[in-house]
Amino acid sequence: MSQPKIKTLKAGDTLPPLALPPVNRTTLALFAGASNDHNPMHIDIDFARKGGMPDVFAHGMLGMAWLGRLLTQWVDQRQLREFGVRFAGITHLGNQMTATGKVVETFEANGEKRARLEIQSANQHGEVKIIGDAVIAY
Amino acid sequence: MIDRKIIGMVFPAHSATVEAGQLRFFAKAIGETNPIYFDESAARDAGHPGLPVPPTFFFSLELTRPESNWREEAGIQLPRVLHGEQRFTYHRMAYAGDTLKFEGRVTDVYDKKNGALSFVVMETKVTNQRGEHVADVNKSLVHRNG
Numbered sequence: 001m002s003q004p005k006i007k008t009l010k011a012g013d014t015l016p017p018l019a020l021p022p023v024n025r026t027t028l029a030l031f032a033g034a035s036n037d038h039n040p041m042h043i044d045i046d047f048a049r050k051g052g053m054p055d056v057f058a059h060g061m062l063g064m065a066w067l068g069r070l071l072t073q074w075v076d077q078r079q080l081r082e083f084g085v086r087f088a089g090i091t092h093l094g095n096q097m098t099a100t101g102k103v104v105e106t107f108e109a110n111g112e113k114r115a116r117l118e119i120q121s122a123n124q125h126g127e128v129k130i131i132g133d134a135v136i137a138y
Numbered sequence: 139m140i141d142r143k144i145i146g147m148v149f150p151a152h153s154a155t156v157e158a159g160q161l162r163f164f165a166k167a168i169g170e171t172n173p174i175y176f177d178e179s180a181a182r183d184a185g186h187p188g189l190p191v192p193p194t195f196f197f198s199l200e201l202t203r204p205e206s207n208w209r210e211e212a213g214i215q216l217p218r219v220l221h222g223e224q225r226f227t228y229h230r231m232a233y234a235g236d237t238l239k240f241e242g243r244v245t246d247v248y249d250k251k252n253g254a255l256s257f258v259v260m261e262t263k264v265t266n267q268r269g270e271h272v273a274d275v276n277k278s279l280v281h282r283n284g
Contacts, residue, residue: 050217083224084226
């Protein structure tokens with residue numbers, strides 16, 4: 001898969017959204033192993049309950065990886081300059097996330113045209129769980 | 139409450155070699171559909187020398203830092219930790235086979251909500267085996283003091 005080269009961008013342009021499958025325990029187990037994040041809060045319900053949580057919940061970095069997919073399905077990763085998020089809420093089992101983004105400004109820096117994006121991830125109830133931003137070159 | 143004496147603490151530098159098999163496992167775990175992240179020939183066709191390290195995987199590589207008890211000494215209890223913020227600044231790509239060096243430190247500790255929450259802010263510089271600056275990784279952890 002190769003992305004078409006983006007030639008023009010303006011504030012308000014939107015990224016093609018990325019719809020994700022509902023979070024389940026298998027995904028969390030796989031992500032724990034693949035991401036080196038072995039924190040039992042995400043894979044061991046007994047540990048999560050001792051920590052005051054009703055059940056295991058998704059790794060924040062799983063949601064951020066999905067936002068990374070939103071970006072790299074749209075632009076080549078070689079054009080990605082910055083990518084940051086704030087985790088605004090816990091992503092629970094059964095949450096079905098959709099990642100979205102839009103251009104908020106274009107500017108020039110380091111001799112290249114760049115765009116600043118606002119990105120977010122929300123569940124099927126419209127609850128925003130991750131709010132972020134990214135800078136790409138185009 | 140988290141002991142503010144950890145502000146400025148420098149973690150021992152450590153290195154991690156990027157393994158293609160783990161990148162493929164990561165791609166599977168996040169449902170990646172773009173073959174440049176799991177198929178070497180697709181990556182090469184797209185002009186990459188190998189499987190790229192995807193944007194957030196530097197966080198995972200940093201987690202290979204050898205175990206130490208700095209959290210316990212600072213009063214951090216794992217069940218009380220949530221991820222607050224995460225940011226990556228990219229300077230060049232990294233690929234399977236690269237050996238990346240992670241140099242991290244604690245840059246701030248502060249409280250919010252009258253001490254109900256503590257924030258621990260860390261930043262890490264990532265360089266490759268040629269000494270080139272690959273990325274900067276910033277994270278903040280939230281500790282529920284309760």
